[in-house]
Each structure stands twice: as C-alpha cells, then as structure tokens.
Amino acid sequence: MGIVTLFMALPGGLKMFIILAGIIFFAGIRVIRPTHCGLKERLGKYKKFCKPGFHWIIPFIDKLTKVNITEQMVDAEPQEIITNDNLNARVDAQVYFRVKPSEADVKASQYAVHNYQRQIVNLARTTLRNIIGTLTLKSANSERDKINTELMKTLEKETHKWGIEVVRTELKEIDPPKDVQDTMNKVVKAENEKIAAKDFALAKQTEADGIRMAHIKEAEGSRQARILEAQGEAEAIKLVNEAANKYFVGNAQALKKLETVERSLMNNAKIVVPTDSELVNVIGDLSGVLPLKGKK
Secondary structure: OHHHHHHHHOOHHHHHHHHHHHHHHHHOEEEEOOOEEEEEEEOOEEEEEEOOEEEEOOOOOEEEEEEEOOOEEEEOOOEEEEOOOOOEEEEEEEEEEEEOOOHHHHHHHHHOOOOHHHHHHHHHHHHHHHHHOOOOHHHHHHOHHHHHHHHHHHHHHHHHHHOEEEEEEEEEEEEOOHHHHHHHHHHHHHHHHHHHHHHHHHHHHHHHHHHHHHHHHHHHHHHHHHHHHHHHHHHHHHHHHHHHHHHOHHHHHHHHHHHHHHHHHHOOOOOOOOOOOOHHHHHHHHOOOOOOOOOO
16 A cells, blocks of 8 residues: 555656556567477567576567477468379378477578478479379379478478478378279279289188098008007917917827727727837827727
C-alpha cells in the first residue's frame, strides 16, 4: 500500500512517464526456449545472436527473430515424373533436416536464403525429377536406397551454405499409372501362382520319394532278415554236423550193431560166432547184413 500511496502522491507528468516506461519494459520482454535460437536486429541491422533464455529488446526499434534448431520434416509434395521407359510415376518424398545451432548457421538460414523450408521442397522435387528420369519404373522401385542416397547428397551440397543439415530423406511412394499397376499386379499374381505350383510339385515329389525310400528300406530289411535267418539255419546245421562227427560217430556204429542183433533175434536168425572172435566184433561185421532165416 505504501508504494501505491507514494505513486498516487507523484505529479501527474511523472505518473505518465512511469506508466509508459513500464509498458515499454514489459513489451520488450522476450523469452527464447531451448528449442530455438534468436537473431536480434536494430533498425533493420543485425545486432546480436541470442541464445535460449531471457532477453529484452527496445519495442519498435529492435526485432528478435526466433529460429527453430530442432529436427524438422517437409513433404516434397507428390508429383508426376516421366521415367526412362516413358511411364508416368507418381513420386512423393520427405526430407528431414535441422538448422545448425551456431551463430553463423542460424544467420545463414535467415540471410542466405528466403524461406529455407520452401526452398528445400523445391530442390527436392527438382532433384527427384533428375534422378528418376534416368531410371525405368522397375529399377526406380528396386533402387529406393540409391535414390535416397543421391537425393540426400544433392540436398546436403546445396543447403550447406544455408546453415542447414540434412538428416535423412525418405521416398514415400513411387506409384505407376493405374493400368500399369494392374498389369504388374497380374504379373506378380502369376509369379506367385507359379511358385506355389512348383512348391506343390516339389512337395509331392518329396512325398513320393519318401514312400519309395520307405518301401526300399522295408524290402531291404526283409531281405536282410531272410539272409540272417538262412545264415542262422546254416550255422545250426554246421554245428549239428560237427557235433555228430565229433561225439556220435562211434555211438552210431554201436547203435547200428545193436539194431542188427535185435532184428536177428526177433527173426530167430542163427548166428555162428567163431571161437577166435568176440561177440561185439561179430555183431559189427553183421551190421547192414540181412540175417539168414531158419527153417520152421
């Protein structure tokens, strides 16, 4: 209240001066955000480079221009370009750039070019016409990276003196005329159907090969089993023969002799035994000889 009382006690002319001074002071306040830098001009002449923060200018005498130094994007706007194979392609691209934050670059963006955003768009459109005009529609679609690289190289070269840094460029679309697009779609569809048919045929062939190999394996297994079975039988016969030859030769002869004696006795055959022979030897000599039947 004391300040108000003191102000009211001042003469009228002084009051008007203080009020006018306050208006001028507040009207000259400028605040620059961290995303911008400023250029201060006085009576149309460059005066000072202003960094983010608080600044004050003289109203109606000074002018503060704020320049965005963050990454920005401009659309090159769709345009019809005639390709090397005389087709009209609709081409659109985007350019990402930023004003470099140094004083010289910020000044160049304002004093070396008029409306740098619009100039970048025009330059990008012209460059795209020059690049794509030398390519066929097919190569333009397959070489997008190459087009992006050449576009960015040209923009970097031309905008360097404007204090601009081109971050990247991107082709949004390269669209052929509708009739050409329909034809291309049919070709792609036919190619896909061809690939699908080949894959189906290959799958069937693989399946048939699998079945054939299974049959071969089955036959091979059966043959091997028969071979092993025959080998087992042969081995068994061999072992039987070896055992018979080794262990049963003498026993078999004795058994034969006993069978002969048994048959002789059953038929009442008479057997003459020499005095100088043993019964076993006589029976052995008679093996395989039919006995003489006696008269009834």
